[in-house]
Amino acid sequence: MPGFEIFGDEERKEVQDVLDTGVLSRYGFDGVRKGHWKARTFESELANRVGSGYSHLCSSGTAALCVALAACGIGAGDEVIIPPFTFIATVEAVILAGAVPVFGEIDETLCLDPGSIASVMTPRTKAVLPVHMCGAMARIEEIKNLCRQKGLMLIEDACQSLGATFNGKALGTFGNMGCFSFDSVKTITCGEGGAVVTDDKELYSLADAFADHGHDHIGNDRGLEDHPILGTNFRICELNAAVGLAQLRKLDFILEKQRAHKKAIKDALAAFPEIGFRTLPDPEGDSATFLSFFLPDEAKARETAKSLGEAGVDGCFYWFDNNWHYLRQWHHLKKFRSVARLPVQLFDHCPDYEKIEVPKSDGIMGRTLSMLIKLSWTPEELSRRIEKMADVFKKMGDG
Numbered sequence: 001m002p003g004f005e006i007f008g009d010e011e012r013k014e015v016q017d018v019l020d021t022g023v024l025s026r027y028g029f030d031g032v033r034k035g036h037w038k039a040r041t042f043e044s045e046l047a048n049r050v051g052s053g054y055s056h057l058c059s060s061g062t063a064a065l066c067v068a069l070a071a072c073g074i075g076a077g078d079e080v081i082i083p084p085f086t087f088i089a090t091v092e093a094v095i096l097a098g099a100v101p102v103f104g105e106i107d108e109t110l111c112l113d114p115g116s117i118a119s120v121m122t123p124r125t126k127a128v129l130p131v132h133m134c135g136a137m138a139r140i141e142e143i144k145n146l147c148r149q150k151g152l153m154l155i156e157d158a159c160q161s162l163g164a165t166f167n168g169k170a171l172g173t174f175g176n177m178g179c180f181s182f183d184s185v186k187t188i189t190c191g192e193g194g195a196v197v198t199d200d201k202e203l204y205s206l207a208d209a210f211a212d213h214g215h216d217h218i219g220n221d222r223g224l225e226d227h228p229i230l231g232t233n234f235r236i237c238e239l240n241a242a243v244g245l246a247q248l249r250k251l252d253f254i255l256e257k258q259r260a261h262k263k264a265i266k267d268a269l270a271a272f273p274e275i276g277f278r279t280l281p282d283p284e285g286d287s288a289t290f291l292s293f294f295l296p297d298e299a300k301a302r303e304t305a306k307s308l309g310e311a312g313v314d315g316c317f318y319w320f321d322n323n324w325h326y327l328r329q330w331h332h333l334k335k336f337r338s339v340a341r342l343p344v345q346l347f348d349h350c351p352d353y354e355k356i357e358v359p360k361s362d363g364i365m366g367r368t369l370s371m372l373i374k375l376s377w378t379p380e381e382l383s384r385r386i387e388k389m390a391d392v393f394k395k396m397g398d399g
């Protein structure tokens with residue numbers, strides 16, 4: 001997910017435009033901004049790129065999730081079904097909305113298993129929030145159909161999957177709202193930033209207002225704007241938007257490079273029958289930020305992670321032991337350790353997260369490794385990496 005690897009004159013020029021005006025705010029100051037509207041331009045190019053009616057930039061992917069939940073009317077006590085494999089931000093956003101995270105299972109897509117949704121649904125369920133993890137897709141059509149049948153809102157966390165598609169349609173555009181992140185390690189980055197996208201004008205207007213203290217953004221005089229709703233400040237700064245705009249214009253280049261690098265490694269690993277690969281409902285739509293693969297069992301996965309590290313194959317993740325991305329290690333959630341008493345604790349229907357069991361997900365995550373795909377690998381570095389990996393797997397096969 002390495003947009004930062006290719007910063008260049010394009011990003012510098014966009015930032016310089018902003019500095020030349022002195023206007024860091026995305027709103028107002030029409031007379032002195034010399035026609036530069038970086039956030040607005042980024043929004044319109046992003047909406048165009050993913051094929052959604054509307055897009056609104058936020059200060060982070062987490063902020064985008066908070067905005068989407070608020071705009072979709074998710075609030076106190078509502079249950080939101082999420083997967084147990086995601087960055088902790090998804091869980092935090094649901095909790096900050098005053099809602100209750102309810103965990104489904106994942107399947108071998110490494111994303112929410114549509115088959116697990118019915119078993120955790122209750123009359124309080126208001127939304128399903130699947131996460132397109134590691135650059136590729138959940139079984140999003142199945143999840144969408146289920147939400148439609150059950151009358152649930154669908155919010156997609158596509159923070160890790162900008163540029164990925166399912167059957168030609170961008171991830172993030174299947175649900176009522178989709179969320180992206182442009183933080184420092186994402187496919188495209190602007191340091192800190194995020195976006196919501198939607199086809200629904202009403203949801204867009206609510207998101208646009210909620211992220212800026214409820215301003216209605218009507219007219220040219222910010223001082224005269226009305227505030228029909230309460231909101232907060234999740235605004236992006238023009239400097240961040242400027243970097244993001246230049247990066248968005250490089251997305252095709254990034255995807256092409258990632259896909260070529262991933263294919264070379266995956267093709268080489270196909271020679272080792274003990275390795276399986278993540279299920280991709282539409283392989284062509286994979287943004288290829290990661291190569292995720294399965295070992296026969298947990299012991300082999302741990303051993304392989306260690307051997308790859310010792311062989312100098314960097315950028316490999318064993319998520320099962322990682323305390324940012326998988327429920328098993330979220331002890332702060334399980335003990336409700338936070339700075340304040342969380343609304344979720346006040347509800348009788350809040351699950352005891354210490355007792356939540358996700359056996360199917362444990363079985364999959366215990367044997368999963370993911371390797372980050374870099375843009376900057378030279379052909380020689382790529383070949384050396386493949387050789388080192390092949391060595392590790394050959395020894396494992398011999399052993």
Ligand SMILES: Cc1ncc(COP(=O)(O)O)c(C=O)c1O
Pocket residue numbers: 060061062063086087089090131157159160181182183192193194
């Ligand atoms: C799946 C997922 N959701 C949400 C976020 C939050 O994005 P941000 O870091 O921009 O707040 C991330 C960031 O890593 C993520 O990976």
